Amino acid sequence: MFRFLERQRLVKKGLASQKTRRRRSRNEVLQSMETSPWVKYLTFLAFILGLAFLIFSSDQAQPTEKFLTSLLIFLTALAQLWINHPETYRRNSRVILVFGVLLAHLAIIKGVLYLAWNGTIDRNYGPLLIPYALAPLILSSLLGKNHGIFAAIFVSLWGSSVVEGMAPAIFIVISLISGFVAVFVTLQVRQRSRLIRAGVLVGLSTWVLALMFGLIGPIVWEIFSGINWRNIGMESAATIFCGVMTAIVVSGTLPILESTFRITTDISWLEAADLNHPLLKRMTIEAPGTYHHSLVVANLAEAACESIGANATMARVCSYFHDIGKLVKPDYFTENIAEHNPHNDLAPTMSALIIIAHVKEGVDLALKHKLKKEIVDVIQEHHGNSLVWYFYKRALQQQEDARQGGKIMNIREEDIPDVREESFRYPGPRPQSRECAVISLADCVESASRSLEKVTPQRIGQLIHDIIQTRIKDGQLDECDLTLRDLRKIAASFKSTLLNMMHSRVAYPKQGGDEPRKDEPGDGDGKKSPITAA
Numbered sequence: 001m002f003r004f005l006e007r008q009r010l011v012k013k014g015l016a017s018q019k020t021r022r023r024r025s026r027n028e029v030l031q032s033m034e035t036s037p038w039v040k041y042l043t044f045l046a047f048i049l050g051l052a053f054l055i056f057s058s059d060q061a062q063p064t065e066k067f068l069t070s071l072l073i074f075l076t077a078l079a080q081l082w083i084n085h086p087e088t089y090r091r092n093s094r095v096i097l098v099f100g101v102l103l104a105h106l107a108i109i110k111g112v113l114y115l116a117w118n119g120t121i122d123r124n125y126g127p128l129l130i131p132y133a134l135a136p137l138i139l140s141s142l143l144g145k146n147h148g149i150f151a152a153i154f155v156s157l158w159g160s161s162v163v164e165g166m167a168p169a170i171f172i173v174i175s176l177i178s179g180f181v182a183v184f185v186t187l188q189v190r191q192r193s194r195l196i197r198a199g200v201l202v203g204l205s206t207w208v209l210a211l212m213f214g215l216i217g218p219i220v221w222e223i224f225s226g227i228n229w230r231n232i233g234m235e236s237a238a239t240i241f242c243g244v245m246t247a248i249v250v251s252g253t254l255p256i257l258e259s260t261f262r263i264t265t266d267i268s269w270l271e272a273a274d275l276n277h278p279l280l281k282r283m284t285i286e287a288p289g290t291y292h293h294s295l296v297v298a299n300l301a302e303a304a305c306e307s308i309g310a311n312a313t314m315a316r317v318c319s320y321f322h323d324i325g326k327l328v329k330p331d332y333f334t335e336n337i338a339e340h341n342p343h344n345d346l347a348p349t350m351s352a353l354i355i356i357a358h359v360k361e362g363v364d365l366a367l368k369h370k371l372k373k374e375i376v377d378v379i380q381e382h383h384g385n386s387l388v389w390y391f392y393k394r395a396l397q398q399q400e401d402a403r404q405g406g407k408i409m410n411i412r413e414e415d416i417p418d419v420r421e422e423s424f425r426y427p428g429p430r431p432q433s434r435e436c437a438v439i440s441l442a443d444c445v446e447s448a449s450r451s452l453e454k455v456t457p458q459r460i461g462q463l464i465h466d467i468i469q470t471r472i473k474d475g476q477l478d479e480c481d482l483t484l485r486d487l488r489k490i491a492a493s494f495k496s497t498l499l500n501m502m503h504s505r506v507a508y509p510k511q512g513g514d515e516p517r518k519d520e521p522g523d524g525d526g527k528k529s530p531i532t533a534a
Contacts, residue, residue: 039092047099054110054162066161077154097261105135105155127166127215128239131246132175133182133202140183142263152179174209181205190266195247203243269313279324289335290326300442304493308486310434318378325362348395352388352424382440384476385428392424430479437480455502464491
């Protein structure tokens, strides 16, 4: 309250802006719950109680022995999660997601078999209507193939203790193979239609296994005429239909889980890559130079991320939006300056403030338009805490000129304005992810490549090497997971992409003439190509 009143007093005096920049709200309670060990322990306890309920809720043989076996499997699952997926184990929301999906899968198995054994559905259809690939499909799509394999293994082991009226060994084999097929066909899910294809393949694999174990039929070839082909057809259709329905349910569930647990899949990234977004459409009109720059950075970053195994789709989308803060004052950035340079009329400190402010303005616009958290992170981190070198050197030069002139005018040293390096640095933080670091390097490389008078492989290679070395020396890559091998691959990818984009064309005769053109190559009607002109 007092801060608001003080701000209003300064606004009336003209000492503060009426605009309030949006900031990312950080919920301290949620942050503490994300890492609290007690939340993790409660999640484990809830899973164990749910598992006990599923095992003891029906008249199974030796339920206590099955429960103790399930507890040992649970300890094995925790060890595997802690060793192979430490980032998931560290975050309570991911732990809740993994074990919640597994428990839901087991509950559905129990429910389907219960309906079969009490006569609600035909008993023969019970094992065929189990969604064997549900948990592997969900976790593979959300968290990656390794989590999908984790789900396929452990949901099969726990499921063998939950199923009744079905041989545990048969259940484990069908569940494992169906889960592995689901993970294999969803290694790179970029379209929701691929989930449906995965469902069809899972249904076919389950159908083949059901035929092998006699769950469909039985088919006795010696009495071919006595086989009930209608029932076999119905059971086969039910098996494949169950696989397709599993994929449809997963497709509808993914957006809810993504929003709840703040996970973005490649499907969502591709949906966010629509260039008709209002901010991008504004950029094409108000800052066309920045728009073209962002497209080139997206191409560079996507190819580089593919070369090192990072998320290339995420890098492309984040590159589109990384400079949206320039929409506030587009004419102050070199790619949009047409004739007069407005920085010629400003002090270097003021110019640096305008340049640096585009990061905060970008975060403000991203929050206003509810862009994804990863995009906001890239906007905030892609410059790190690097130095606005040009205006810093210009300020130092002006300070030196003032010092030399002060000797003649007898001006005291303390009256000469001080130049502090901190005033010319971005606020940071430095890039925290590999994708953000690649976008940061691509941003610098694309801007610097425009200053090359003659494009050759040697000059481009040297330019990329110098930029990467400068970033390393300045500590801008200290907080991301890029290795030296990754940097070599990134440099090679940048070089290849730039050479493909900036290569010159061969000279050709003028239209209607015999002499080849001596100026820059252009399009077929003798006009300068807009691509080379850019």
